[in-house]
Amino acid sequence: MNVEAAPSPAGLRARNRTRPVPGREVASAAALRGSAGIATFLALWQLGVVLHLPLLAKIPTPADVAAAWLSLLRDPRYYLDWLVSFRRVFGGFVIAQALGIPLGLLMGWKAAFRSLTFPVFEVLRPIPPLAWVPLSILFWPTPESSITFVIFLGAFFTVLINTLAGVRAIDERYVRAAISLGATPAIVFRRIILPGALPSIFTGMAVGMGITWSVLVAAEIIAGRSGLGYLTWEAYVAGSFPTIVVGMISIGLAGYLSSALVRIVAARAMPWSKRF
């Protein structure tokens, strides 16, 4: 593939594409196939439950799930669960960024500080965040704060490691060019290191956001009294099986929306980058 010349939008597509550029018909064919795939899945699910296939015997049908969702949409508690879960996730997530990003930048920027702190993080990192749940409940005064702490842990190491890696991956040429142009260390940090690490920081945020929702669900099951994870668990305990699936879908949706939010922020913060 060529890398050199001025690519026009058309020219770029013409040259980079090895196969003919897909036209409208091809694109709609793909959409059609995708919908067909999803429809087939739903049909098989419905059929499997109706026919009492093994594994699916106790599973609600898609129709049951839709009905349960509709009735839940009229229940104010459902919206409260959304709110509670979002609050927990964002609380832990924001604290993780606030601590992880500066720490990661510092570790990437100062070799001595990195040598000092890195081993400790390397030892703590492989412990799954949920293993912290019991200690967290013991230590923090309120259940809410212990859930937030576990969520914080879920995102913290990811953002820290990504920030650190982002700083380390900045091309030496940029730093050298800045110094040759007369930049002081403070300017190098603010205008080279910080923006240079941003893509990696946002990658860490996106991954971390995924982890926090996963952690949240488990934490709410183990230690919560409300939220989407608790809703799902409560439905299981109460035997209202369609609501379990509604809960799962809601959590999936919430996770998807949060990730989309990270992507939007990233695109805003890095207008120069094509990655987000």
Added chain:
Amino acid sequence: MVETLLSARAGRLEVRDVAKAFETAAGATLVVDRCSFTLEPNMLTVMVGPSGCGKTTLINLIAGYERPTSGEIVLDGRAVSAAGADRLVVFQETALFPWMTVLDNVAFGPLSRGNGTRSGVLLRARSLLDEVGLTGFADRYPNQLSGGMQRRAELARAILNEPAVMLMDEPFRGLDAMTRELMQEHYLRLFEQRLGTNLFVTSELGEALFLGDRLLVMTRKPTQVKRVIEIDLPRPREFHMLTSERFREIYEEALAALYDEGAKSLSQSG
């Protein structure tokens, strides 16, 4: 006339008996050995040599990114000890900061050093961008420009910084042969208008002879100066001189010296 205008400008750089060794897994390797040459003010010195011979190391030493293992580098009577704004490197590929607009990139040096008011610097940056033909691209990000345009923006950034010595480290590498020719013309126009001390490193002999006043042919690693050839083609240089008889003679002479080294270095790394 040019003489009187620029005689006050300093920028005489001497490389005196410099050696540089690097530590590798296999032990220390000597990359530069007993290397001496002088870059004269208002002269475009070009340096060619086999790839991997240590040209980039020499640039890094002159720029002050690395310290010589022995010998010294002297700029206008003072020994070079660290990187500074008086020596500017234009890197292989490009080192425009991807997260700044073209204008911010060009204005970065003077603004970092607090050299002039912000509006004054931006004004000068804009007029320089006009000069290199990038009017209308000031607010783009580098990755929205073609390779050739990025190189011109980088030239503008370097020139606005007014370094005593410009160090061009194969700046047009990676461009295709045709774009490269156009960039050479651009660079020549800028040099012929401003002069100053320039060192231009390349592995392309045609490029070297088209641009330079003096050619340093380097040996393979550990590198030192093998031949110095004065390129007495008239200025301003024109594209058509590339097919002149005088050019051919110099080319033949340089080619013999260079090919000899290149073949040796290839058989060496085998």
Added chain:
Amino acid sequence: MAVALKPDRVAQRAGAISLRAVRKVYDPGRLDVVAVDGWTLDVASGEFLAVVGPSGCGKTTLLNGIAGFDPITGGEILLDGETIASPGGSARPSADRVVVFQNGALFPWKTVVENVAYGPIVQRRLSRPLALDEARSLLQRVGLGEVADAYPSRLSSGVQRRVEMVRALINDPKVLLLDEPFRALDAIAKSVMHEELLKLYDATKKTIFFITHDLDEAILLADRVVVSTTRPARVKHILAIDLPRPRSYRMMASAAFLDLKRSVADAVHEEAEKAFRRGERELA
């Protein structure tokens, strides 16, 4: 690489390519990007033909059409009188027409000898040990025996290109299609590779279709140089190179070489500038 590869087959004189009004349009009916337009050209069997044009002009598209990677929109391409590509039936890639790629395409997960043996294994269904033996002895003959068991990533790009040529030639193709194969090399490694390629060509007399944007390279290597316009690629000028063979890098400093260069330099420069201006216009 002075050793003749299968000299007995040189006499067969196969590998003539004919382009008949070849045209390629990307995204027809919508963007309508005409990449290649009206190429009519005969490449004789055993001829070394170079096409020079600015980047993105459509040269690679033309090569892809001959190789069978991409269907063409108009005209036809013939190999030894047989249609291999037309708008109706596009060519399949085949071992008749082996491509050496711009950035190199040695499989990084195979050693040098495994790379070279790959063609005989998949194409002639040779057993693995036999194919490896054949590959190893060929590598030895061309002076690459020492690197036979190395992975490509351990080799310099110059050596990688030499291996890639060997991998192409072991299949005894009718045509070699070279897509700026030396582009990533620096000037000196490039000139060493030129000499290697010239020796290889003199020994095998394969038909070579070589695309580049380096005029010096094209003149030094080829029998004929076709100057292409910028997109859409059309034939702008054809220059017969009458430099004697065998050739060497020293000819680049000869008066005859410079005369040849002078005669097309303006045409090439003009297209380069056109391509450059157009690139900037499209970005603005």
Added chain:
Amino acid sequence: MVDATLRRARGRIAWSQLVLGAAGFAAFVAAWWLLVHFAVWRFSKLPDPFSVLREWTSRKPEYGISLFAPTYYQDIWASTVRVTIAFLLATALGVPLGILLGWNRIAREFLFPLIELIRPIPPLAWVPLAILMLSGQQEAMIFLTWIAAFFATVLNTMLGVTSIDESYLRAAYCLGSRRWDVLWNVVVPGSLPFIFTGLQIGMGVAWFSLVAGEMIAGEAGLGYLILNSYMELQTTTIVIGMVTLGLVGFLSSALVRWTGRRLMTWQSH
């Protein structure tokens, strides 16, 4: 002379890194001990590092779990078996599916939107459904662990196939390959680096989910050990469980990395 100076400089860097690392770790342990010992804020509720160490290495552990207790190894074994089964299943199903999705455009267009639809549901949200679908606790836990690793494997494998440089495929075809040759000689080895990235991520999320599953619904295993110790307020045992989880998690990732490196000697690093 030059060499000696350079070697000394490098030696200093490595040595100082080691010293700093040890100092950092010591500071961490010391801070932990001090905070617990002087009962700063709520730190009195946590065990101090030395009592954890004492318990862990004790022949007669106060709460029954130490390096010398068979039940400790039973828990490790239970978790390891679950992760291993789930991980192998995820690899066996995920890699071929990922290759199919990457290699066949039609299959990708059919299945990828469905996968994208299910993927945002965190593996742990499957807990209740898993218990409902699968009769035994063991199966439910393996399912949970599997689903986490499965998605990571499928997506990375698919990404690996689609990111193979087109010129390798073209080179293979013009050397005379059939489709099947290309699959074995280009697609599979070419996507191997991505596959192993996927497997590494998969191993990480497998442990992550397993712990949650064992805490919620387990009857043995390290996750269960931690939660059970919590119920009985045996805080030193909680920490032992956590550290053990960190260790086995680290070791299993290292195993995947090592296998990957053995299979990809051709990569230059």
